[in-house]
Amino acid sequence: MTRLVVLAGPTAVGKGTLVRALRERNPDIWLSVSATTRSPRPGEVEGEHYHFVSEAEFSRMIEHGELLEWATVHGRHRYGTPRAAVEEHLAAGDPSLLEIDLQGARQVRATMPEALYVFIEPPSVEELVRRLVGRGTEDDLERERRLRTAEVEMAASKEFDVIIINDDLDTAVQQLEKLVLDPGSVRGASRRHVP
Known part of the structure; x- marks a missing residue:
């Protein structure tokens, strides 16, 4: 039976890079596309990177129970996971992955405790600071905000079932691949039990 794998970690830890590399190796792994109220960054494509929606549309989705989870991230923009697509892919038996923030992972755990929770x-x-500065996508104020959020997120790693240290990309991809394709496996990653 397919089990949802929920992936979270601090900003700039390399979640996106890790997931892209995983999907290049395994195009059949389904990755949920989040809805967001923020504007697209250069190169981002609607429906591929995010579903870019207005504040009003996002509020409508919340009111109608269309989001599995949602959160205001870095105190600015809202992000959420459309529920119907997740349920459809799990029912079809597709290896399924959510790449979300800590708040979202906590919400999903409340409704889907059987999922496997992986912290990068x-x-x-x-x-982490070097990677965030190296991205060059945030100004100084935004970078400071994200670093404060990252400190809180790092302290929450013990809430996750598995921790993967993203030191070597190939190793981290192999560890994540094993978990997504065989969610019962935790070999190659540090096992942590949720209290």
Whole structure:
């Protein structure tokens, strides 16, 4: 039976890079596309990277129970996971992955405790800062906000079933691949039990 894998971790830890590499190796793994109220970044494509919606549309989706989870991220924009697509792919038996933030992972756990919760951790806080600065997609104020949020997120890693340290991309992809294709397996990653 297919089990949903929920992937979270601090900003700039490399979740997107990890998921892209995983899907290049395994195009049959279904990745949920989140809805967001933020504007597209350069190169982002509607329906591929996100569903870009207005504040009013996002509020309508919440009111109608169309989101599995949603959150205001970094105190600015709302993100959420459309429920119907997740349920459809799980029912079809597709290996399914959510790449979401900590708040969202907590909400999904409340309704889908049977999912496998995977936390992506940087090799060090210094490396996380280097990656965030290196992205060049945020101004100084936004970078500081994201670093404060990352500190809170890092402290929550113990809430997850499995932690993968994203030090070496190939190793991290192999660990995540095994978990998504065989969610009962935790070999190659540190096992943590949720209290």
